[in-house]
Amino acid sequence: MVTDSAPAAPGRPMIQIIDLHKTFGEHKVLTGINLTIPEGSTCVILGGSGSGKTVLMKHMIGLLKPDHGQVIVDGEDIVPLGDAALEKMRRKFGMVFQAAALFDSMTVFENVAFPLREHRKEMSEEQVRQLVRAKLDLMGLPASVEGRYPADLSGGMRKRVGLARAVVLEPKIVLYDEPTTGLDPITTAYVDEMILAAQAKLKVTSVVISHDISSAFNVADYIAFLSKGVIVEFGPPEQLRESQHPVVRNFLETWFGKN
Amino acid sequence: MATENADKAPKEPHYLLQSIENFGKGAMRVISDIGGVTWLGFQVARWSARRPYRLHNLFAQLDFVGVGSVFIVALTGVFTGMVFAHQSSRAFELFDAESMVGPTVALTLTRELAPVFSALMVTMRAGSAMCTELGTMRVTEQVDALETMAVNPIQYLLVPRVLSGLIMVPVLTMLFNTTGMAGSYFVSVIAKGISAGTFLSRTQQWVDPIDLYEGLIKGAIFGLSVTLVCCYKGYNASGGAKGVGQATTQAMVASALSIFILDFFVGVMLH
Numbered sequence: 001m002v003t004d005s006a007p008a009a010p011g012r013p014m015i016q017i018i019d020l021h022k023t024f025g026e027h028k029v030l031t032g033i034n035l036t037i038p039e040g041s042t043c044v045i046l047g048g049s050g051s052g053k054t055v056l057m058k059h060m061i062g063l064l065k066p067d068h069g070q071v072i073v074d075g076e077d078i079v080p081l082g083d084a085a086l087e088k089m090r091r092k093f094g095m096v097f098q099a100a101a102l103f104d105s106m107t108v109f110e111n112v113a114f115p116l117r118e119h120r121k122e123m124s125e126e127q128v129r130q131l132v133r134a135k136l137d138l139m140g141l142p143a144s145v146e147g148r149y150p151a152d153l154s155g156g157m158r159k160r161v162g163l164a165r166a167v168v169l170e171p172k173i174v175l176y177d178e179p180t181t182g183l184d185p186i187t188t189a190y191v192d193e194m195i196l197a198a199q200a201k202l203k204v205t206s207v208v209i210s211h212d213i214s215s216a217f218n219v220a221d222y223i224a225f226l227s228k229g230v231i232v233e234f235g236p237p238e239q240l241r242e243s244q245h246p247v248v249r250n251f252l253e254t255w256f257g258k259n
Numbered sequence: 260m261a262t263e264n265a266d267k268a269p270k271e272p273h274y275l276l277q278s279i280e281n282f283g284k285g286a287m288r289v290i291s292d293i294g295g296v297t298w299l300g301f302q303v304a305r306w307s308a309r310r311p312y313r314l315h316n317l318f319a320q321l322d323f324v325g326v327g328s329v330f331i332v333a334l335t336g337v338f339t340g341m342v343f344a345h346q347s348s349r350a351f352e353l354f355d356a357e358s359m360v361g362p363t364v365a366l367t368l369t370r371e372l373a374p375v376f377s378a379l380m381v382t383m384r385a386g387s388a389m390c391t392e393l394g395t396m397r398v399t400e401q402v403d404a405l406e407t408m409a410v411n412p413i414q415y416l417l418v419p420r421v422l423s424g425l426i427m428v429p430v431l432t433m434l435f436n437t438t439g440m441a442g443s444y445f446v447s448v449i450a451k452g453i454s455a456g457t458f459l460s461r462t463q464q465w466v467d468p469i470d471l472y473e474g475l476i477k478g479a480i481f482g483l484s485v486t487l488v489c490c491y492k493g494y495n496a497s498g499g500a501k502g503v504g505q506a507t508t509q510a511m512v513a514s515a516l517s518i519f520i521l522d523f524f525v526g527v528m529l530h
Contacts, residue, residue, distance in 0.1 A: 061407055083411070090409040101400040115408050165408075175407075 011038030013072070014173060014205040015060055020069035022055055029055045031229035033069070037222070039172075042199055042206040044216040046240075047226035048251065053209045056226065057175055060207065061093050062086045074172060091119060094166030094204075098178040100158040102150035102165070109146040112136060112165045119169060135164040138201060139194065156187040163194060167202055174198065176208040180215045192218045213255040217241075225251070292513065296484075296491045299413075303421045303487070306414035316419040324385045324420075324486075325427030329434065332380050336435040339372055340364060340442030348451050357451070361458040362465030364443040369470040373435035375522055378428050378481035382514040386489035389420050390510040393493030394503035402494070417494065421486045428482025429475045436474065473529050480525055485514040 013036045020033035029052045037043045047053050058064040059071050062078050070077050078089055102111045112132045116123055123131075136146065139160040150158055159179060166174055176195065180188040192215050199206055199219075210216050216223055216237070223240045225233040227247045233240055241256070243249060272280070348360045393416060396402050405412045440462075447453045492510035496503050 063403065063406060087409040087411065090407060093407060095404070095407040097400045097404060099399060101404040103401055103404075104395075104399075118408065118410050 011041065013037065014039040014074060015207065016070070016072040017056075017059070018070040018072070020056070020059060020071065021067045022052075022059065022064065023067055029229055030059075030066070033226075033229070033231055035224055035231050035234065037205060037207060039205055040203055041221040042195070042208065042219055043222045043224060044208045044210055044220040045224045045226055046210060046213070046216050046251075048211060051226045052229050053211075053226055054177060057177060057207065057209050060173075061090060061095065061175060091169060092172045093175060094163075094169065094171040094173070095175045096159065096162045096166050096177065096179055098181055100150070100162035102158060102161055104150050107147050107149055108136070108141075108153070108161050111150070111161060112168055115165065115169045131168065132164075135168050136161075138167075138198075139164045155183060156190055159191055160194060163198060167198060167204070170202070171204065173205045173207065174202075176206065176210075178209055178211070180210065180212045188212070188215055189218075191215075195219045213252060292491070295495070296487050299417070299491050299494070300421075300483075300487050302413050303417055303490075306411060307418045307422060309414065313415065313419065316415070317422060320419040320423035321427055323388075324381060324423040325430055328377075328381055328384055328427070328431055331384060332377050332431045332435055333438045335376055335380055336368075336373070336438030337442040339376060339435075340368065340439030340444075341446045343367065343372075343439075344443035344446040344451075348447060348453070357447075357453050358457045358461050360447045360451075360453060361443065361462035364447075365440060365462045365466045366470060368436055368439045368443075369466065369474045370526075371474075371522070373432045373439060374428070374474045374477035374481055375518055377431040377435045377478060378485055378518050379515060381424065381428055381431065381482065382485045382489070382511065382518070385424075386485050386514055387507055387511060389486065390489040390493035390496075390507045391503060393417075393490060394496030394506045397494060397496050398499055398503060412494075417490045420490055421483065424482035424486030425479055426482070428485075429478035432474050432478035433471075436471070473526075476529065477522065477525050480521055481518050484517045484521055488514045488517055 015035070015037040017033050017035040020030050021028075022030040033056060045053050045056060055064065059066055060073070062071075062081065066079060069079070071079055073089060074092060076089065078086065081089060102108075103114065106114065109129075109132055112135055113128050116128050116131060120128075132146075133143065136143075141157065141160055141164065145153065145157065145161070150161070153161065163174075179191050179195065183191060195206060195208065196219055198204065206219075208216070208219060220237050222235060223233075223237055224231045225240065225243075225245070225248050232245050233243050233248050240248065241252065243252070343364050344360055347363050348357055351357045351359055351363075393402075396416070402412045402416070405415055444455075444458060447458050448455045489510045492506040492513070493503075496506035498505070
């Protein structure tokens with residue numbers, strides 16, 4: 001069982017979190033997180049509702065500043081960075097939101113082209129068009145969706161457009177915020193495949209925030225179990241399944257106990 | 260047993276204490292909002308000076324706030340001028356001073372009514388839309404998405420909206436002045452029979468360019484305040500569709516109040 005000591009995994013660390021603390025008012029959300037995510041792996045951060053998963057992820061991308069601790073991304077501590085340096089650092093990330101967070105005033109094409117038009121101004125409109133088409137192809141989306149608005153798409157299609165937008169700048173790290181929450185089993189399996197396919201084709205480091213045990217075991221190279229503000233278990237899925245930690249066992253039994 | 264439990268139950272605070280507490284909480288919320296809007300104003304100023312400038316977004320907002328409000332502001336101006344000319348001519352008739360209708364309407368329009376009414380029209384038409392759009396973007400994580408794509412949401416979303424208010428409300432104020440005076444001319448000269456020469460020469464005699472500047476300065480200040488208030492409320496909305504609705508209601512009330520309060524203080528400061 002791994003508790004407060006920094007859980008480590010083989011390979012060069014892409015994200016390293018050291019003794020991270022965060023409090024909102026009187027509420028201590030993170031109370032000493034230690035976590036190392038190796039380059040090119042898929043790490044699922046598993047935990048119950050309100051365990052601090054989303055807060056942890058927001059620290060990884062610099063949307064929140066910790067009260068104490070370090071967040072090292074690709075060898076650089078991002079905690080002391082100012083606005084401009086943080087913006088530059090964020091270009092290493094792509095993020096897929098729970099409800100996709102597509103811009104509803106823009107078409108699918110404009111959504112996927114948005115990061116390119118903001119950060120690759122040297123690209124011609126034809127190059128943008130080709131790259132957007134390539135990313136939509138990668139996600140299995142036909143050309144006919146390019147002119148449609150997010151409101152006209154199904155939940156699964158929106159997630160795929162969200163992932164196409166997240167990877168269009170070819171980031172080193174892709175973050176998924178509860179990608180399968182609220183989806184039916186078939187769409188959940190489809191999203192899992194999408195995460196695995198993106199991982200295989202793009203060789204990115206993926207961090208998935210989830211409380212979906214089935215999905216976590218499908219996609220993870222490593223699972224970090226978060227409870228009461230600390231990582232109480234970290235390792236490959238088979239190691240987590242053998243965990244003797246009472247909270248982890250209780251959580252996993254809700255799934256494996258029934259199957 | 261039941262009596263014992265009733266004795267142990269916490270006493271409800273006296274209604275007077277409750278009222279004082281509620282008043283205090285309300286006052287704290289107002290102070291917090293004023294601080295928040297001021298902070299946002301500084302942030303907008305800071306980010307408006309930084310590259311990239313995104314002129315396309317600015318022109319889209321200028322079109323929405325300014326061009327989109329032309330008809331409603333012009334119509335409001337015409338009827339305000341007509342009503343004011345009609346009422347003031349009835350009053351001036353009592354002591355044979357109808358020649359003062361033109362300057363009275365002109366001074367009131369340029370100094371007060373044009374900037375106040377133009378800003379109110381922009382608040383109702385464009386401010387509410389701004390607040391709702393930003394609030395919806397906030398609760399559906401579109402604002403967070405911008406940040407994760409290394410695009411500053413204050414610079415991308417708020418700067419063009421606030422600048423459009425600052426630029427377009429004075430322009431709409433001038434339009435209001437023009438259409439208001441046209442309405443006033445129609446009622447005074449054509450309907451009431453006041454001599455056109457008297458109407459125009461008296462207006463020219465009493466109205467200085469400084470009166471127009473006063474209205475324009477007020478228009479710019481109101482445009483800044485209403486767009487900042489609406490952007491602040493929308494940008495900080497939470498709690499789903501209900502939260503966005505509440506934020507929009509609060510934005511409308513706060514914007515209208517800010518116009519009237521600022522109108523007094525700016526008027527005093529300019530004189």
